[in-house]
Amino acid sequence: MLSGSVGWVTEPAITYLDHAASTPMRAEAIEAMMPYLAESYANPSGSHRFARRARQAIDESRDTVAAVVGCRPNEVVFTGCGTESDNMAVGGAVSRLGGTAVCPAVEHHAVLHVVERLGGVVVGVDNAGSVDLDQLVATLDAEPDVAIVSVMAVNNEVGTITDIAEVSRVVRRHAPGALLHTDAVQAACWLDLHTVTPHVDLLSLSAHKFGGPKGVGVLIERGGPRVDPLIIGGGQERERRSGTQNTAGIVATATALQLTDAERDTEAVRLAGLRDRLVAELQHRLDGVIETVAPDRKVAGSGHVCITGVESEALLYLLDEADVCASAASACASGAMEPSHVLAAMGVERATALGALRLTLGHTTTEADIDRAIEVLVPAVERLRR
Amino acid sequence: MKIMCAMSGGVDSSVAALLLQRAGHDVVGVTMKLWGGDSDTGCCSISDVDDARRVAQQLGIDHLVFNFGDDFDEHVVTPYIEAHRRGVTPNPCIECNRSVKFARLAERADLLGFDAVATGHHANIGRTAAGRYTLERGADPAKDQSYVVHMLDQAQLARTMFPVGGLQKSDVRALAASIDLRTADKPDSQDVCFITSTGGRTAFLGDRIPFRPGVVVDTSGERVGEVDSVELVTIGQRKGLGLPGGGPKRYVVDVDNAAATVTVGADADLLRADLVVDAVSWVDEPVVGPVRVQCSAHGEPRLATITSGGDGAVTVTWSEPQRRIAPGQSVVFYDGTDTCVLGGGICR
Numbered sequence: 001m002l003s004g005s006v007g008w009v010t011e012p013a014i015t016y017l018d019h020a021a022s023t024p025m026r027a028e029a030i031e032a033m034m035p036y037l038a039e040s041y042a043n044p045s046g047s048h049r050f051a052r053r054a055r056q057a058i059d060e061s062r063d064t065v066a067a068v069v070g071c072r073p074n075e076v077v078f079t080g081c082g083t084e085s086d087n088m089a090v091g092g093a094v095s096r097l098g099g100t101a102v103c104p105a106v107e108h109h110a111v112l113h114v115v116e117r118l119g120g121v122v123v124g125v126d127n128a129g130s131v132d133l134d135q136l137v138a139t140l141d142a143e144p145d146v147a148i149v150s151v152m153a154v155n156n157e158v159g160t161i162t163d164i165a166e167v168s169r170v171v172r173r174h175a176p177g178a179l180l181h182t183d184a185v186q187a188a189c190w191l192d193l194h195t196v197t198p199h200v201d202l203l204s205l206s207a208h209k210f211g212g213p214k215g216v217g218v219l220i221e222r223g224g225p226r227v228d229p230l231i232i233g234g235g236q237e238r239e240r241r242s243g244t245q246n247t248a249g250i251v252a253t254a255t256a257l258q259l260t261d262a263e264r265d266t267e268a269v270r271l272a273g274l275r276d277r278l279v280a281e282l283q284h285r286l287d288g289v290i291e292t293v294a295p296d297r298k299v300a301g302s303g304h305v306c307i308t309g310v311e312s313e314a315l316l317y318l319l320d321e322a323d324v325c326a327s328a329a330s331a332c333a334s335g336a337m338e339p340s341h342v343l344a345a346m347g348v349e350r351a352t353a354l355g356a357l358r359l360t361l362g363h364t365t366t367e368a369d370i371d372r373a374i375e376v377l378v379p380a381v382e383r384l385r386r
Numbered sequence: 387m388k389i390m391c392a393m394s395g396g397v398d399s400s401v402a403a404l405l406l407q408r409a410g411h412d413v414v415g416v417t418m419k420l421w422g423g424d425s426d427t428g429c430c431s432i433s434d435v436d437d438a439r440r441v442a443q444q445l446g447i448d449h450l451v452f453n454f455g456d457d458f459d460e461h462v463v464t465p466y467i468e469a470h471r472r473g474v475t476p477n478p479c480i481e482c483n484r485s486v487k488f489a490r491l492a493e494r495a496d497l498l499g500f501d502a503v504a505t506g507h508h509a510n511i512g513r514t515a516a517g518r519y520t521l522e523r524g525a526d527p528a529k530d531q532s533y534v535v536h537m538l539d540q541a542q543l544a545r546t547m548f549p550v551g552g553l554q555k556s557d558v559r560a561l562a563a564s565i566d567l568r569t570a571d572k573p574d575s576q577d578v579c580f581i582t583s584t585g586g587r588t589a590f591l592g593d594r595i596p597f598r599p600g601v602v603v604d605t606s607g608e609r610v611g612e613v614d615s616v617e618l619v620t621i622g623q624r625k626g627l628g629l630p631g632g633g634p635k636r637y638v639v640d641v642d643n644a645a646a647t648v649t650v651g652a653d654a655d656l657l658r659a660d661l662v663v664d665a666v667s668w669v670d671e672p673v674v675g676p677v678r679v680q681c682s683a684h685g686e687p688r689l690a691t692i693t694s695g696g697d698g699a700v701t702v703t704w705s706e707p708q709r710r711i712a713p714g715q716s717v718v719f720y721d722g723t724d725t726c727v728l729g730g731g732i733c734r
Binding site for chain 1 (some may be wrong): 439497
């Protein structure tokens with residue numbers, strides 16, 4: 001069986017600062033899922049005791065998730081990933097209600113591409129990447145029939161927190177018939193979801209962003225079915241999401257979310273300190289390191305900078321060569337870096353955006369990681385500028 | 387040495403990486419993402435990137451994807467469109483080699499600490515007794531690509547490698563097959579990577595520039611036909627000119643893009659005694675005197691003499707009159723033995 005140290009401690013030489021892309025699974029979550037991969041393998045929809053054991057594990061996981069998120073258990077739908085949850089929320093709302101989808105330009109592509117495909121309206125953001133509320137009001141007033149407004153709680157590239165309560169007030173007033181969805185995939189580690197959930201109708205999570213496994217997402221549908229399901233078939237998840245449930249993944253998801261919730265406040269303080277030291281040290285040792293969003297507007301784990309005179313692709317290669325894992329913008333299907341749509345929407349000049357570097361911290365990040373990152377980054381930038 | 391091997395996902399660059407690795411070099415494979423639009427051949431489709439990555443995985447070398455889309459737009463696609471608008475027929479693959487592969491990629495390789503960039507081109511780099519670099523034809527005459535890399539100078543050649551240049555294509559495929567590389571039987575790419583086989587050049591340009599109808603006249607000025615788009619007419623063209631059938635073969639002998647007038651004439655009307663070549667670059671020192679001149683990727687090298695130089699432009703006088711070369715085409719000079727590239731430029 002697994003020992004407690006198994007999990008992420010497989011490559012001790014790696015300095016991993018890409019937690020927003022995926023954070024290592026919690027050892028407890030790995031352990032929690034193992035029985036459902038091995039001995040308790042039954043289909044949870046079955047009618048024998050073996051199946052009931054799996055069913056019970058999912059029911060208990062649903063209770064756990066509901067308690068952390070701040071909703072009723074029957075409002076929790078387990079999906080296949082965060083992208084599926086986003087797709088179901090936006091696509092399912094337009095399918096059910098007709099009308100228009102609205103989102104800000106900095107949304108994850110899992111929302112943005114759905115809104116664009118449905119011919120929806122994309123609104124601007126301020127220079128920190130938070131939705132421009134005046135533009136949102138104008139859009140909601142101009143559009144006669146808005147089905148859904150989708151606004152991310154925390155931006156995945158630059159870490160900006162959007163005040164969902166404020167967005168909710170605007171949406172309820174100017175588009176009373178519209179649903180409000182928030183992509184909270186990047187929020188779970190950093191924000192108390194009880195401060196977000198009451199303001200929205202729909203909320204998406206992704207397990208591998210908080211120490212759960214890849215391949216599990218959550219969609220919270222408050223007040224019962226609000227949107228059409230994306231996947232139909234056997235009627236699992238109370239007909240909200242068909243397909244045999246991923247019992248092991250769901251159990252691990254609940255375990256990871258509970259741990260994340262319990263440690264959130266202390267981790268946020270600890271990691272904000274590390275993040276601030278990282279950015280401050282880079283700015284101290286190098287010219288032209290622009291902190292993209294001020295620390296008081298973003299989550300603790302997000303260190304996003306634009307480094308003038310270097311190109312992200314080249315910098316990432318040198319970091320990779322020194323076993324430091326970071327990222328820039330999102331990668332396209334070929335694996336190439338695409339110019340960031342988030343930075344463009346924020347009004348960051350393209351030349352500046354080409355030097356974007358996203359350093360994101362998480363539960364395994366240590367002081368030594370920060371030391372190592374600084375030690376590698378400073379000479380790498382100097383070399384690329386020579 | 388530490389070598390960056392440009393891997394397109396084709397068999398030549400796959401084997402190039404293999405040979406470098408076998409020679410004991412530290413090899414990193416790089417696939418360039420150049421074009422974001424529709425594509426069915428060339429280096430940019432996702433399946434080609436997958437092939438490059440899978441070959442790199444099989445060889446156990448790192449594989450990266452660099453996005454040089456902005457550079458490709460600026461230096462290859464936009465000039466291609468603008469040239470057609472002016473009635474000039476450019477070779478975008480050569481411009482990609484000049485401005486992206488052996489410039490942008492090579493600069494990045496240098497910046498990242500690589501000693502050289504390798505590609506799968508069928509060409510060879512040699513050294514003279516004096517230590518000068520030479521650029522030579524690939525060993526397989528049917529696959530020789532020295533024409534498309536003619537712009538390399540001494541400094542670039544010092545940091546460039548063509549590992550498959552000394553092989554026959556059949557040997558390249560056999561090497562790939564011998565270790566079951568997935569690209570062993572992959573067909574050669576033929577066309578411009580940003581132009582699809584379904585739409586072709588007409589659809590690509592039609593989406594980007596307005597086509598103007600043109601008048602077709604004979605050499606006496608008499609109107610004999612019309613064309614839909616003067617931008618798509620090329621010197622030497624015979625078909626698609628709206629001419630009645632029968633009679634002697636007629637060719638496009640001149641295109642006046644500004645006046646939207648195409649002149650057709652007999653084969654003999656195409657013959658020229660000389661041509662002027664602009665934007666000339668040299669592999670080594672500038673050359674004046676007898677040379678062989680090749681005007682397309684697999685064209686016949688013809689005897690000629692470079693009669694004058696200066697200002698980056700030279701005049702080439704054919705030994706026997708030759709058909710006129712379309713403006714924009716690359717003109718490449720080889721030595722008397724037709725082995726070494728001396729330099730080249732663009733037909734005025």
